Amino acid sequence: AAGVIQSPRHLIKEKRETATLKCYPIPRHDTVYWYQQGPGQDPQFLISFYEKMQSDKGSIPDRFSAQQFSDYHSELNMSSLELGDSALYFCASSLIQGRTEAFFGQGTRLTVV
């Protein structure tokens, strides 16, 4: 069965650079969630989208932005990267009107040097 696909799996950036993480939800899923997990921390909710509109917002820094496109894939854009942005970034998808739970991708490991 198709799962949530995230790319890239690993990314190394320098401070003050920009990074773009991509998330491809399970086919027919219309909701995407983004999470950040720092070293030794629990996943923290960043932002979510339903039908291409932002549906909820968590502890997402102003330097980050995200959107969901017409094909339902989502991108998380991170600018002016800081060392503290080094983390695992997970994307999850669900079918809001259906009976599916949120399914998570394998994450993107971002390292800022």
Next chain:
Amino acid sequence: DAKTTQPTSMDCAEGRAANLPCNHSTISGNEYVYWYRQIHSQGPQYIIHGLKNNETNEMASLIITEDRKSSTLILPHATLRDTAVYYCIVRVNRDDKIIFGKGTRLHILP
């Protein structure tokens, strides 16, 4: 404020049942109890959820007390691959975002 309280860590012998408790004394009538787990650095994985009744699927069983203030996740025959952090989450409905608390780090011992 945390909606759930779980032990920080637990050990269980391989092949035995692992019973993971969760307290959610402030749960509202329309809130479900969800369980997810995260195997080291992998994406969190859905296990099971319930509202009032006990639930069972191919992975686990969920026992919810009658007053709904606590629940227990049961892995009937734990294997080494069940070593993970287990999160008990209270959630209004399956459309709401998942808020992860501290979770229980379960170690399965050979």
